Amino acid sequence: MNTERKEPTYLYTDDQVAERSAIARQFIETRRKLNTIVDAADNYLVKRFYNIDHNTYLEGVIPAKYKELMGLVVSAGLRCDDCIYYHVIQSYRLGVTRQEQEESLNVALVVGGRSRPIGCVVTAVGRVVRVRPASL
Amino acid sequence: MNTERKEPTYLYTDDQVAERSAIARQFIETRRKLNTIVDAADNYLVKRFYNIDHNTYLEGVIPAKYKELMGLVVSAGLRCDDCIYYHVIQSYRLGVTRQEQEESLNVALVVGGRSRPIGCVVTAVGRVVRVRPASL
Amino acid sequence: MNTERKEPTYLYTDDQVAERSAIARQFIETRRKLNTIVDAADNYLVKRFYNIDHNTYLEGVIPAKYKELMGLVVSAGLRCDDCIYYHVIQSYRLGVTRQEQEESLNVALVVGGRSRPIGCVVTAVGRVVRVRPASL
Amino acid sequence: MNTERKEPTYLYTDDQVAERSAIARQFIETRRKLNTIVDAADNYLVKRFYNIDHNTYLEGVIPAKYKELMGLVVSAGLRCDDCIYYHVIQSYRLGVTRQEQEESLNVALVVGGRSRPIGCVVTAVGRVVRVRPASL
Amino acid sequence: MNTERKEPTYLYTDDQVAERSAIARQFIETRRKLNTIVDAADNYLVKRFYNIDHNTYLEGVIPAKYKELMGLVVSAGLRCDDCIYYHVIQSYRLGVTRQEQEESLNVALVVGGRSRPIGCVVTAVGRVVRVRPASL
Amino acid sequence: MNTERKEPTYLYTDDQVAERSAIARQFIETRRKLNTIVDAADNYLVKRFYNIDHNTYLEGVIPAKYKELMGLVVSAGLRCDDCIYYHVIQSYRLGVTRQEQEESLNVALVVGGRSRPIGCVVTAVGRVVRVRPASL
Numbered sequence: 098m099n100t101e102r103k104e105p106t107y108l109y110t111d112d113q114v115a116e117r118s119a120i121a122r123q124f125i126e127t128r129r130k131l132n133t134i135v136d137a138a139d140n141y142l143v144k145r146f147y148n149i150d151h152n153t154y155l156e157g158v159i160p161a162k163y164k165e166l167m168g169l170v171v172s173a174g175l176r177c178d179d180c181i182y183y184h185v186i187q188s189y190r191l192g193v194t195r196q197e198q199e200e201s202l203n204v205a206l207v208v209g210g211r212s213r214p215i216g217c218v219v220t221a222v223g224r225v226v227r228v229r230p231a232s233l
Numbered sequence: 234m235n236t237e238r239k240e241p242t243y244l245y246t247d248d249q250v251a252e253r254s255a256i257a258r259q260f261i262e263t264r265r266k267l268n269t270i271v272d273a274a275d276n277y278l279v280k281r282f283y284n285i286d287h288n289t290y291l292e293g294v295i296p297a298k299y300k301e302l303m304g305l306v307v308s309a310g311l312r313c314d315d316c317i318y319y320h321v322i323q324s325y326r327l328g329v330t331r332q333e334q335e336e337s338l339n340v341a342l343v344v345g346g347r348s349r350p351i352g353c354v355v356t357a358v359g360r361v362v363r364v365r366p367a368s369l
Numbered sequence: 370m371n372t373e374r375k376e377p378t379y380l381y382t383d384d385q386v387a388e389r390s391a392i393a394r395q396f397i398e399t400r401r402k403l404n405t406i407v408d409a410a411d412n413y414l415v416k417r418f419y420n421i422d423h424n425t426y427l428e429g430v431i432p433a434k435y436k437e438l439m440g441l442v443v444s445a446g447l448r449c450d451d452c453i454y455y456h457v458i459q460s461y462r463l464g465v466t467r468q469e470q471e472e473s474l475n476v477a478l479v480v481g482g483r484s485r486p487i488g489c490v491v492t493a494v495g496r497v498v499r500v501r502p503a504s505l
Numbered sequence: 506m507n508t509e510r511k512e513p514t515y516l517y518t519d520d521q522v523a524e525r526s527a528i529a530r531q532f533i534e535t536r537r538k539l540n541t542i543v544d545a546a547d548n549y550l551v552k553r554f555y556n557i558d559h560n561t562y563l564e565g566v567i568p569a570k571y572k573e574l575m576g577l578v579v580s581a582g583l584r585c586d587d588c589i590y591y592h593v594i595q596s597y598r599l600g601v602t603r604q605e606q607e608e609s610l611n612v613a614l615v616v617g618g619r620s621r622p623i624g625c626v627v628t629a630v631g632r633v634v635r636v637r638p639a640s641l
Numbered sequence: 642m643n644t645e646r647k648e649p650t651y652l653y654t655d656d657q658v659a660e661r662s663a664i665a666r667q668f669i670e671t672r673r674k675l676n677t678i679v680d681a682a683d684n685y686l687v688k689r690f691y692n693i694d695h696n697t698y699l700e701g702v703i704p705a706k707y708k709e710l711m712g713l714v715v716s717a718g719l720r721c722d723d724c725i726y727y728h729v730i731q732s733y734r735l736g737v738t739r740q741e742q743e744e745s746l747n748v749a750l751v752v753g754g755r756s757r758p759i760g761c762v763v764t765a766v767g768r769v770v771r772v773r774p775a776s777l
Numbered sequence: 778m779n780t781e782r783k784e785p786t787y788l789y790t791d792d793q794v795a796e797r798s799a800i801a802r803q804f805i806e807t808r809r810k811l812n813t814i815v816d817a818a819d820n821y822l823v824k825r826f827y828n829i830d831h832n833t834y835l836e837g838v839i840p841a842k843y844k845e846l847m848g849l850v851v852s853a854g855l856r857c858d859d860c861i862y863y864h865v866i867q868s869y870r871l872g873v874t875r876q877e878q879e880e881s882l883n884v885a886l887v888v889g890g891r892s893r894p895i896g897c898v899v900t901a902v903g904r905v906v907r908v909r910p911a912s913l
Contacts, residue, residue, distance in 0.1 A: 142693055142886070149690055153343050159333055163299045166299075168344060171309075200293050200294055204300055208304060208308060281557050289550060335682060342687065342890070343686075414747045425614075436612055439612045443578045449616075468565075476572055477579060478561075479554075479561050480583070481583065607823075611822045611823070618750070618754025694887045702876045703880045708884055714847045715854035716888060718851035740837075740838045745844075748834075751829055
């Protein structure tokens with residue numbers, strides 16, 4: 098099952114997203130600081146794990162944007178707020194529309210219930226709105 | 234966000250899947266029995282919940298097959314074995330290939346870890362193999 | 370907050386429930402075997418934990434039957450099948466009606482979603498039906 | 506199982522709770538903002554889900570206050586902090602005493618353990634104390 | 642943080658454990674079948690994940706036996722029955738005593754509660770007992 | 778299985794940890810406030826639970842430091858941020874090195890996945906770094 102993979106084409110950089118949303122900026126900045134610490138730790142197993150993680154979301158038989166939305170759904174289901182921010186931003190960078198994000202979050206809602214993802218869903222839907230500039 | 238929705242086009246019926254896989258058949262039969270009991274209970278809130286659940290997976294801005302795969306990923310992440318069987322079968326009925334199922338399960342693996350979905354992943358991948366006839 | 374507590378009054382013994390339902394009987398028998406093993410282990414921390422667990426479900430400012438139903442709801446939310454059987458049986462022994470069990474499981478459904486408790490909900494509703502004799 | 510349902514009788518409005526507790530006020534205000542965003546999204550499946558959620562907690566064969574406490578217990582078990590705040594406030598509005606809240610949280614503690622709900626339990630017990638004015 | 646790692650020294654092979662316990666044998670056989678299917682799938686990301694997994698449990702600054710027990714504790718906390726079997730067997734192969742297994746499971750019990758790991762704890766303690774021959 | 782237990786020997790007090798790390802200090806102070814509220818509630822079941830919790834981490838057949846690391850691993854797996862802080866601090870007080878913490882967190886990573894513990898892992902590894910003074 099080793100189909101060719103390639104890097105997805107992002108429509109926006111992290112910095113461009115950060116410019117459009119205070120919440121996204123705060124998340125991106127915090128994540129950079131923590132990643133610096135993790136990089137300094139130089140733990141080879143963590144690095145390998147990150148490598149798998151990176152490869153998982155490449156373009157494949159499934160378009161990268163749907164994989165990011167899958168990551169969003171399972172993150173909402175597992176109530177991982179940081180992961181939700183991450184996949185909301187990543188999917189936005191890939192041109193995913195708000196309608197697509199909402200349809201994905203509906204899956205998280207029926208599968209994961211109100212208790213688990215609903216706080217996340219409410220928050221994430223709010224984030225989506227706020228991440229997007231008024232003109233979009 | 235009320236885009237038009239429509240029923241997806243299934244390539245196979247439940248019965249056709251059941252004919253191809255003993256495991257799928259067992260799951261489908263058990264599910265029918267339990268659904269009969271639930272139907273007999275005639276609980277209107279459960280029925281409304283099932284209605285939302287049904288509508289969540291219709292064709293929309295996201296193709297139905299990717300929604301079923303999202304359901305598979307979050308089910309694996311939440312370690313809901315029954316849900317995994319369900320979405321493996323549903324996605325198969327929609328023509329999802331084994332490669333697509335595997336790429337989806339990779340997302341579940343990196344997001345949910347070995348402990349949560351791996352038993353499910355191993356099982357589901359096994360199921361996928363066994364659900365499919367040799368010629369596919 | 371040390372209100373008086375007392376043992377709840379059970380309408381049925383475990384054995385009487387076991388006589389009415391093959392599923393309940395299987396659960397009760399397996400549980401007895403495992404408890405024998407745990408008792409033989411004679412682990413004082415496990416025993417203390419069981420003591421807290423026992424005291425939690427006594428009659429208090431909240432009637433014991435509602436505490437058993439709370440145990441059922443959180444067990445469904447956490448997808449602990451064994452715990453669901455246990456609390457379905459315990460609440461039945463306290464005279465809880467099927468309507469009360471269903472209303473409780475609705476809370477589990479909206480809070481915990483389809484993926485986590487729904488398999489449990491479907492199963493438990495089925496169990497309830499089967500635990501009860503036709504005349505109830 | 507379609508017993509008559511009716512709206513519960515609240516002893517306090519959200520605003521009255523907000524006046525008595527800074528923590529409750531902050532939660533209620535944030536929730537209103539997020540709900541405004543969700544309402545604006547006008548997602549019909551989310552709206553249906555909220556409708557089920559609303560109906561789940563009505564007066565039924567189980568008194569509304571015990572359903573709110575069930576919601577509290579499963580929310581603590583699933584470690585949904587926002588849900589805990591919500592059900593602590595809702596049960597308070599229905600006249601639930603602190604003793605009743607504590608007995609409920611004990612169920613969450615033995616079922617969900619220290620890791621999952623204990624932070625929530627500690628927090629929620631603290632919240633309860635702080636939500637209540639000294640004279641209660 | 643790249644300390645030298647090396648393979649742990651197992652006191653027993655899988656087959657020797659399988660000879661001593663019907664439950665262990667069943668688990669080991671099922672796992673072999675599923676691993677055969679996964680191997681046949683030849684998914685390079687799953688293979689890399691398994692490689693990290695293997696390296697995680699090598700002898701390091703923490704002795705391998707304590708890492709297996711950590712795996713047991715978190716598996717019990719996450720209620721992954723298959724993972725519990727796996728780590729019970731692995732730790733047994735490394736000479737871990739039943740007392741050590743029980744002390745580890747106590748951590749799982751207080752952290753993860755009755756609902757999540759208790760079924761697992763009860764089961765696992767039973768498994769431990771049954772995996773060990775009477776003379777141990 | 779009632780081996781002798783005794784209090785572990787801590788190398789540092791909570792206050793000494795608080796002096797070395799702003800993050801640890803904030804956690805320790807908040808925890809003290811909440812514990813004061815819980816103590817005032819004087820709930821005998823919660824007190825018994827805390828007693829079991831305390832006894833679980835004593836020196837036994839497994840050294841206390843490995844039990845704290847087990848607590849860290851399952852807390853990361855269950856994504857209990859407060860518990861992670863607690864066990865990072867406790868294990869630090871027992872002289873656990875950063876290498877030992879990292880090897881433990883690797884177990885959490887492969888078992889619990891990125892979504893659940895990775896935010897915790899990243900955060901906790903960062904905490905570890907920041908808890909330790911530069912000279913360590």
